[in-house]
Amino acid sequence: MDMPAPASVLILGGGFGGLYTALIASRLLSGRAELTIIDRNDYFLYTPLLFQVAGGTLEAHHVARPLKRLLPRSVRIVRADVTAIDVAAKQVAAGGASFAYDYLVLALGGVPNFYGMATAEQHALPFKWLPDVFHLREHIEQRFAEAAAEPRRARDVLRTVVTGAGCTGVELVAELHDWMSGPLLRQYPSIPADALSLVLAEAFDHLLCPMDPNLMREAVRKLLDRRIDLRLGRFVSEVGPGWLKFRGPSGDEQVPCGTVVWTAGIKPAPIIADLALPRGPGGRIEVSSTLQVTGHPEILALGDLAACPDPSGGVLPQTAQVTVQQGPAAARTLAALIAGTDPPVFRYRRKGEVVGLGRMGALAEAFGLRLVGLPAWLFSRTVHLARVPDWGDRVAIALQWVKALLESERR
Ligand SMILES: Cc1cc2nc3c(=O)[nH]c(=O)nc-3n(C[C@H](O)[C@H](O)[C@H](O)COP(=O)(O)OP(=O)(O)OC[C@H]3O[C@@H](n4cnc5c(N)ncnc54)[C@H](O)[C@@H]3O)c2cc1C
Structure with missing residues (x-):
């Protein structure tokens, strides 16, 4: 019996949503799909630690990691600006080339919202x-x-x-x-x-x-x-x-x-503004609990540009915490669609919140506990390290924190 041709899956955006979708999809869909990820940058940016680059505790290379290092070779990485998306023709234009798809994952994030000022x-x-x-x-x-x-x-x-x-x-x-x-x-x-x-x-x-x-x-x-x-x-x-x-x-x-x-505040990436897709609050693309766009089962949207229903009311917030859970869920939806089965429902699990306050410490809310001082600081650092996708990077960041701590003690 002939094997069906691999499905063509195009992932737009190599941030939290795109990276985690590609990572899990490459395992679930091995041999059954060709995965392509397009981003204008060739690196994944770990935004929750960007403040520490601003403050000089971390270097840029700690938070911007090459996509090539994080993704398996089976995922094709294209560094290009996405300039047009044609959902009727199932085509995307990026970097002067055209990409056809069977399934599209929209994970282009947001841009600062100046509210028209x-x-x-x-x-x-x-x-x-x-x-x-x-x-x-x-x-x-x-x-x-x-x-x-x-x-x-x-x-x-x-x-x-x-x-x-x-x-x-x-x-x-x-x-x-x-x-x-x-x-x-x-x-x-x-x-x-x-x-x-x-x-x-x-x-x-x-x-x-x-x-x-x-x-x-x-x-x-x-x-x-x-x-x-x-x-x-x-x-x-x-x-x-x-x-x-x-x-x-x-x-x-x-x-x-x-x-x-x-x-x-932020608003969805401008490239999706003119797409004829249903909208939720703030112009975000409306998706169901399987992350499929209403009326377009072949298109998935996640992260900051998606309005995903929150079972406790409204839509889920635009955070990395939500998006890193949506990535694997999007991969499971893709696997189900390609296998011809019903996509599973995505259930978000709120794992707590952390806010870093530099040398002032941190605040954290986790497991029903409110943490301040050293426990909050340790917890917030552990949460960040756990979300950094690569072990080598985790070690490098932890060593840099120790170095910064020792230097500030010496002054
Ligand atoms: C400074 C800062 C700190 C944050 N701290 C936290 C935190 O502590 N905890 C938390 O939960 N959340 C935090 N967030 C929010 C978190 O970063 C976002 O919710 C998360 O990044 C959303 O993931 P995403 O995949 O939707 O978008 P992104 O991670 O923003 O990825 C979008 C990708 O699309 C690419 N892209 C966009 N447009 C185009 C185009 N036209 N062509 C090609 N590529 C394109 C971008 O280059 C980018 O790589 C923070 C955000 C910022 C800005």
């Missing part, structure tokens, strides 16, 4: 991809050089505003605090420590990490202890070169600042 898009720095981290570090280093050259302007130039107090904003402001008040200030002894000011601004009146309120109060206490200026209930209404405007209950306030970093 053109001035923010123009003047605020995003914090999403690896080049954003290099750009941010370079920008802040330049502000320090400027402050040292013009001490009268130091206070304004060094004021750094992080907008959006979700987990990303909270972790970033903590890491920036450690870097700016430590190594950078030591590099510029003429700058007085009180010239530094870090602001965390949020339109809502509370931090937005999805954690126990007591832990969030602890986060607020730790940030205030480090003199981080928390502006809750303040909506950023405009950003200009060297200033931003807040809109609050008592009117508009213009604040001079050298740096504005935007961590106030």
